[in-house]
Amino acid sequence: MPPTASPLARPPDPVDGLPPPQRPSRPPNPYILTPLTEGVGFFGRESVLQFVRNTLSSPFQNVVVLFGQRRIGKTSLLYQLMRPGSTPPGFRPVYFDLQGRAEHRLEQVLYGLAREIARALGIDVPPREAFHEESYFQYVFLPRAYAVLGDERLLVLVDEFDVLGGEEVTSEAAYHVLFNYLQDLLIDEQRHLTFAFVVGRRIDELPSRIKATFKSAQCKLISVLDRASAVQLITQPSRGVVTFDDTAVETLLDLTAGHPYFLQLLCYGLFERATRAGRPAITVADIDDDVLTTAMELGMGGLSWFWDEFPPAERFILAAMAHIIDTDPRQTATLRQIGDTLREHGVRLQGMELSTAPEVLAEWEIIERAGRDTYRFRVDFLRRWILTKHSLEQAKRELEQVSERAVVLFESARRMHRRGELNLAIMEYRRALAANPNHARAQLGVAQALYESNRLEPAADAFERAYRLDPESARDGLIAAQRDLGTQLENEGRFDRARPHFQRVLDINAADQGARVHLRDSWRATAGAHLANGRWDKAIEAYREALRYMPDDEYLIQAVATLEQRHVEAEALQRRRQQIERAVLEARLKDEQGRRETLEASFRRALVTVFGAGAGAIAGTALAVAAATGSLGHPLWATAAGIGLAVLYGAYAWAARKAP
Template sequence: MSPKNPYITGNPVGDTHAFVGRADIVREVLSVLKHNENNAIVLFGQRRIGKTSVLHELETKLPKEGPYYPIFFDLLDKSNWPLERLLQDLAKKISDVLQQEQPNLGADPKTTFREVWLPELLKGLPSEKILVLLLDEFDVLDDLDNEGKQPASAVFFPYIRDLLNTDHQHLNLVFVIGRKIDDMTKIAKSLFKTAPHKRVSLLAYEDSIELIRLSETNKTLKWTKEAIEKIWELTHGHPYLTQHFCSRVWENLYNKNPNELPTATLKEVETVEKTDILEASRNALEWLWDGLPPAERVVASILAGAGAKTISEKQLEQLLQDNGVRMMLEELQQAPRILQEWDLIEEAEGQYRFRVELLRRWIAESKPIKKVQQELDRVEPVADALYHAGNELYKNGRLKDALEPLRKAISLNPHHVGANVLLANILLALKKANDALEILEKLKTYNPNAARTGLIKTFLTLAHSSKNEDEQLKYYKRVLELDTGHPEAKTKVQKIWGRRGDKAYKKGQLNEALKIYQAANLNEKAKKVQQELNRSAQELKQAKRFERRQRITVIRDMIRTHWKSTLETVGVIALFVGTYFFFESFT
């Protein structure tokens, strides 16, 4: 008999050997079921955390724990169904599990299900029996569809609320949702406001170790302590990633056709870590990622890109700013707290870090901040809908009509990048460059990258419309601050400074001309002026040398003339003195 891989990936593990832990959740559900004052409980948690597995485990376990008829009903693919079809399908599922004849809800399924069929079914149950509806992915009914129509929850949730009051003694509901109750619509919150709720979180360390050692239980693979600790370090109790990682290690070892019971060592774990685990988990991780709100995606991307180290709130804010995102939106400011509540990150001594290292690596690799920044536009759904309305008008050439919805979008979400960029472009087309500039300057304060192209176009437009060279230079310099190699701006700046240099040159102000040419990178003209200045300097030097020689000649001639005169005078004096002393000798 061939060895069997004990790890289950991609499917719920409830009611299988691979289901471990979750005893606290089962206890909480049983506690609610045993008390009539609450006949509903909400289980919530991030995607791929094991919520559906918990429901399947309850489906098997509840009949063993008490007088329960659990009915598992998945709503994932039913968000666009009309209520009548939804109730017909639910009634059929209940009838199948209870082995009753197929239901006939007639022409008015809504009324028949609530007022006739379900009450009669509950009345027909043994007095001590309780029907427990396990409603999976219940929150998908609370989403707006692509056309912005009323969500299914607007009809179904009030209906469910009425059902909860049908028969407290014989009807209980367990709701599973993939987000927090606070993130749902008001009508959904009203349904859950009195119901207790329980988070489905990461597995505890002991449960994770039990999960890793499943292959030891079925005697197909042993694990070294180092290998187990490495998997815990990478998955940190995430049930899907733990199962998937262990399964890859198991498959790799059995692909070698071992002759004896293999042992997974640190080397085998590191091989999976460094090869294909992230790519192999991509679909599941994309599904998890899609469940995050836009602001949380932005912050998660920034934190993941910073590495495995811890990040303070101040450092996080700086990283956001460095990437062109400013912590202005309330959603962005609340994102770290929400990511903690979803078990994606944890706080340690005032610092944030990812709880699951594999997830961090995947986000850093697949969801860098440049790809994620556009998510901010969907933070406020109404604003985003207005933006798309304005965009359609713009595409149809109705530029002026597009202004109002775009301005309303920005009033609801001042940081909606798409609306700001489009509004600025329309204003430019309508020859309102200064208005466009005002919008883009604000955009630049929190998303410089998004504002860059529009600012360049606006500054060029303002430069073209100005007849003042100083103003033109100012706008072209602003363009070059944004793009140092912009060809038109470089050419225009050179021409303006070239004209100013030529003017100084004609006036004979060679030093001023040289300074201007050099600043404008007009190298040929600067070289020509430099040569002229060099020649002038050489000529001046030669003139000074000639003048100095002339002065030396004049001084020398003067000295010679003066010396000759002096010698002649000294001779005469000497003659008189000699004559005097000659006659004195005879007296």
């Protein structure tokens, strides 16, 4: 028989009429990953709130603009302005979100705004049809609202105002007329109506129409939290349940630089782990890679939205910096390093983009200066996320989605390409590239369509551009185009023009044996042409070039050895000829020297006989000088000597007649 269980091992029976005991529930997580609409979890920002109060206290100032990067807490700040104690005295706040209204017509936007105002004031919402008449909002609806407000002013808190400035809007969208409408409204309704606009871009990056609306506005940057507020955000929500030791707090500040959204993500994950494990304290050891990964997963949507804010040049700068810095948050990246890294990955930025994008990111508090042309990440958590989710290769792929127009044109080109309409496909691919020059697949499509049309030279150029954008995808096509173009030129006998194309194949794939064969044969043919024309030195050079590609080719080795031997023999023969010519020349010089010496001696004797020893000595000296200077055989010397002898003879005859 199997052993029976002991009665002591059985769980106790529940008390009659009472439910079984329940496991104690964990406390709710107090860290909030969405905008703070109820005021709970809101810390700091007193300087911004005071700025709004001070600015709107003037009866002549009715526009405030608050701007900052995404997820910095702009929406939470607007909701905080709606809470008693934060709302400027004498104002009635109304929150109005423009998110999702980029395509709306003006009448739709005005109806939406009127609906929010009516709800806030407790008045009836006007019928939608009434707003077909543009003047209804200002001249009918607003006076009704003012009557309810009495002495108060209406404060409209407009969120995501800059979404109306998107690149693709219909001709009927409010974008085309709303800003002029608001400018007039702000002037006409100055005593009763005020606006606080929130935008997610720098003011100087906004479209001119939006900036015109803000020309009389007071602007304020919403930055990261100050240290005291950031410490409160970390420690206050979990008080009484979980505590953070000082080193954990410092580590969180180092990781986030006080960015509220990133702090909420990390603290949310740390609180979950601590309460699951039943631990009352969080230490620096708890802030490990697993917590960082969890925080990145929790914030996947918000972080992606944050990333989408940046234009392509700034994404590449951030991805390159994350690649360079890699593991050490204290490390820096110079502009030269960033440029070199981008070039290594086939990314080409204009010089202006490379110099201005880091400055913009520094002003936006994403990175910070660490010296001349040197930068580091301000928020290390962001660096780690970019390194994990947005490598340089990933950033290049994302570029294809920057322009919706380019995406549509690319898909149209692909359909044409599949149908075999190559010329139309090429035109459509190029239109896609005009909309987005960094669309790698459109560039590859152009190259492939040109290649299939047997337009090899433009195809090779197009593949080169595609290779710079996406080396892996364009590699095989570029090799094929360069090889075929080289073969075509080679068949036409244009070896000098063919060789660079085969060399390009080897640059991409050093193991390509076919390219090596082509280059060997090309240089061998060139060597043969030089031999036929008797240019042995040029032939040797060509054979040596051929040997670079096929070092073990016996024919080339023998040809070079033979020509080098002939060259040695020819040089020896040349040296012998030069020696013989030198010996003949020396013999002639020796004979000439003897003839001159004989002539000089005869002349001296003649002079001594005619004039005596003194004149002979003088003449001899002159002859010596002439001989030394090499002018004795010159015609002028002979003439001078004849004239001199005639003069001397005349002087001698005159002296003889005068003698007694």
